[in-house]
Amino acid sequence: QDGDIQRHLYLQDVATSIAEVAEKPKVSEFRCHIAGCRQLFDTLEGYEHHYNSLHRHVCSYCKRYFPSGHLLDIHILEWHDSLFQVMAEKQNMYQCLVEGCGVKFKTSNERKDHLIKNHSYPPDFRFDKSKKSKR
Numbered sequence: 845q846d847g848d849i850q851r852h853l854y855l856q857d858v859a860t861s862i863a864e865v866a867e868k869p870k871v872s873e874f875r876c877h878i879a880g881c882r883q884l885f886d887t888l889e890g891y892e893h894h895y896n897s898l899h900r901h902v903c904s905y906c907k908r909y910f911p912s913g914h915l916l917d918i919h920i921l922e923w924h925d926s927l928f929q930v931m932a933e934k935q936n937m938y939q940c941l942v943e944g945c946g947v948k949f950k951t952s953n954e955r956k957d958h959l960i961k962n963h964s965y966p967p968d969f970r971f972d973k974s975k976k977s978k979r
Contacts, residue, residue, distance in 0.1 A: 914943040
């Protein structure tokens with residue numbers, strides 16, 4: 845899961861990171877202040893990127909984290925909204941993961957195909973963590 849989030853961020857940041865060539869000021873190393881996170885940093889920018897991608901958008905139900913508010917909103921709808929499955933049987937409910945795209949699909953597999961074909965996501969990207977059935 846962590847690797848997929850990092851890959852998602854990488855795909856989003858490729859263009860901006862190529863443009864950044866200036867040397868970033870170094871500071872003495874410091875750790876992330878979030879309990880249980882042991883990540884070490886030597887730039888404030890590195891820490892801010894880490895915090896924004898891993899700690900800012902956390903699901904209050906299951907504590908999973910997401911790199912954007914958009915992905916968190918989709919997660920809450922698909923995983924924690926009791927009406928989602930009922931509505932998904934009647935209309936397209938699976939939103940594209942790319943912010944601003946706005947296309948919705950009947951199934952998560954249709955969304956996966958769209959992300960690969962239209963947004964250049966790698967085919968091995970873990971698009972959905974499978975739900976465990978309730979007993």
